[in-house]
Amino acid sequence: MLVYVLDQHGKPLMPCKPQKARLLLKEKKAKVVQRTPFTIQLLYGSSGYRQPVTLGVDAGSRHIGISASTEKEELYSGEVELRNDIVGLLATRRQNKRTRRNRLRYRKPRFLNRTKSKKKGWLAPSIQHKVDTHLKVVENLHKILPISKIIVEAASFDIQKIKNPEISGKEYQEGEQLNFWNVREYVLFRDNHTCQHCKGKSKDQILNVHHIEGRKTGGDTPDNLITLCETCHSDYHKGKIKLNIKRGESYRDAAFMGIMRWAFYNKSRDSYDNVGLTYGYITKNTRIKNNLPKTHSIDAYCIANNLNAKHSDIYYNQKKVRCHNRQIHKVNVLKGSRKKSNQAPYQVKGFRLFDKVAYQGKECFVTGRRQTGYFVLKTLDGITIHKSAKVKGLKLLETRKSYLTERRTALLPWLKSRVSEPVLL
Numbered sequence: 001m002l003v004y005v006l007d008q009h010g011k012p013l014m015p016c017k018p019q020k021a022r023l024l025l026k027e028k029k030a031k032v033v034q035r036t037p038f039t040i041q042l043l044y045g046s047s048g049y050r051q052p053v054t055l056g057v058d059a060g061s062r063h064i065g066i067s068a069s070t071e072k073e074e075l076y077s078g079e080v081e082l083r084n085d086i087v088g089l090l091a092t093r094r095q096n097k098r099t100r101r102n103r104l105r106y107r108k109p110r111f112l113n114r115t116k117s118k119k120k121g122w123l124a125p126s127i128q129h130k131v132d133t134h135l136k137v138v139e140n141l142h143k144i145l146p147i148s149k150i151i152v153e154a155a156s157f158d159i160q161k162i163k164n165p166e167i168s169g170k171e172y173q174e175g176e177q178l179n180f181w182n183v184r185e186y187v188l189f190r191d192n193h194t195c196q197h198c199k200g201k202s203k204d205q206i207l208n209v210h211h212i213e214g215r216k217t218g219g220d221t222p223d224n225l226i227t228l229c230e231t232c233h234s235d236y237h238k239g240k241i242k243l244n245i246k247r248g249e250s251y252r253d254a255a256f257m258g259i260m261r262w263a264f265y266n267k268s269r270d271s272y273d274n275v276g277l278t279y280g281y282i283t284k285n286t287r288i289k290n291n292l293p294k295t296h297s298i299d300a301y302c303i304a305n306n307l308n309a310k311h312s313d314i315y316y317n318q319k320k321v322r323c324h325n326r327q328i329h330k331v332n333v334l335k336g337s338r339k340k341s342n343q344a345p346y347q348v349k350g351f352r353l354f355d356k357v358a359y360q361g362k363e364c365f366v367t368g369r370r371q372t373g374y375f376v377l378k379t380l381d382g383i384t385i386h387k388s389a390k391v392k393g394l395k396l397l398e399t400r401k402s403y404l405t406e407r408r409t410a411l412l413p414w415l416k417s418r419v420s421e422p423v424l425l
Contacts, residue, residue: 001314002075004144006033006041007048012146014050015075035398036356036405037076037316039144050146056304057138057152058283058296059264061130061253064137065296068145069309075145078316079296080137080403081380086126091216127260133320134264135271140403142272151276151303152268153283154261157254176222183220184209191227197243198232206230212247223248278303317406319380321354349373349391354400359389363397365404380406 002015021040024030030040051070058065064080101107123131141147160167160175180186187209194200195207210228211218218224224247228236235241269275286302287294297315346352348369355366359377364385368376375394377385 002312004037004039005030006039006144007046008042008044010041011048012142012144013042013046013048014146036407037144050148052148053145054149054151054304054306055138055141055145055147056300056302057134057150058299058303059134059153059155059257059261060296061256061260063296064134065298065300066137066141067297067300067304068141068147069301069304069306071306071308073310074301074306074312076141076316077297077301077312077314078318080133080318081320082130082133083320083322086129088217090125121263123259123263127256127263130256131260131263131267134260135267136403137318138268138272149274149276150268150272151278151305152265153278153280153299153303154265155257155280156261157251157258159251159254159258162251162254183222183225187222187225188227190222194227195229195232196226196245197228197236197241200229202229202231204229204231208233210236212243212245218247223250313409315408317380317408319404321402321404323402345371348375351375351391351394351396352400354404355396356398356400356404358395358397359385359393363406366400380404 001018003018003021004015005013005021007013021030021038024040024042025032029044030042033039033041053068053070053075055066055068060082062082062084064082066076066078066080067074068076138150160172163176164171177183177186180189188207193207195202195204206229208228208230209225210233211220212224212226226245232241236243265275265277283299283302286305286307287298290302290307292298292302301309301311348371351357351366351369353366353369357364357366357375357377362385364377364379366375367378370388373391374388375391376387377389379385
């Protein structure tokens with residue numbers, strides 16, 4: 001474990017051992033800035049000694065791997081879980097707006113004021129959020145470490161090649177829906193105009209195209225659509241039958257990476273000087289040749305390319321959460337034409353949602369609260385510590401932040417079986 005150090009002006013220095021940090025705090029030569037990761041700030045002038053530190057970033061659609069290291073030691077290792085609920089939330093907001101527009105007074109929808117037609121380089125909110133999160137994670141690392149170089153992995157995916165490995169030439173322009181009027185006609189043809197549940201036993205000649213996963217999050221892609229007869233379709237929505245059909249493979253993450261990888265890399269170059277680029281096949285080759293396991297943080301370690309650096313025995317698990325619930329009204333209206341508030345109290349007995357607390361010697365987060373003073377406590381992995389803990393047994397460690405952080409001990413049994421000297425490419 002290392003303690004991160006800032007000089008008296010708040011600029012990062014090289015980390016130190018806990019023993020030295022404890023001595024500085026005891027002599028009142030430093031103060032605590034943050035608890036996780038533990039960071040102190042010096043109260044006296046220092047020489048400002050720094051070493052070259054390389055930051056490897058394993059960009060992803062669901063997780064980010066980060067590793068900062070020198071030639072001899074890994075200084076920081078962590079993984080960040082991104083939000084993936086924005087598509088559903090935007091769909092719910094769109095539904096609520098449409099309902100309010102028709103319920104209160106009719107307002108003609110406007111289509112000429114869309115943001116993407118006004119701003120060059122516009123990205124969808126779900127993708128823009130992921131790009132901003134990547135940039136924020138890199139910015140937070142610059143606050144505690146003197147990073148001199150950044151290496152980003154840019155992954156590219158040929159989705160058509162994944163679906164059809166033998167595709168080539170003009171076949172890229174001839175998709176699976178070629179010569180079909182619309183998606184519905186293609187799905188009916190693909191399923192041979194037969195109900196995929198009863199296989200035509202109902203004798204119902206009316207066919208419907210059904211969404212396997214809700215349209216709100218699953219979309220209208222053919223992989224999410226099947227053919228059902230009117231009888232089976234009606235019985236399914238009434239809850240009389242269950243469908244034992246899973247949607248086809250989703251390429252949403254691959255599409256996200258194809259869009260956001262260059263946006264993140266280009267914006268990183270605008271903010272920082274020394275930004276390099278690597279590719280996934282190089283990372284994979286480095287990991288396999290050095291007999292390393294497949295994790296996001298290990299990939300970032302390989303991206304940083306300091307293969308002689310000693311691995312850290314501590315890594316930080318982070319999760320991005322909503323800052324606050326801004327959906328203040330629901331669709332349903334109470335009696336008396338009153339709108340129902342959808343926001344919980346700001347504080348309950350002095351605690352907020354996602355506050356880090358200590359309960360019976362364990363660190364966890366408040367994931368649910370009741371006005372009577374009982375709280376639901378969980379870890380970032382979703383493990384329930386207590387479903388109804390009394391407020392008297394809680395001790396506040398950190399107030400809630402948009403990035404929840406847990407410090408964990410890295411289980412590295414593979415280090416014992418590794419060769420003493422890593423293989424260099």
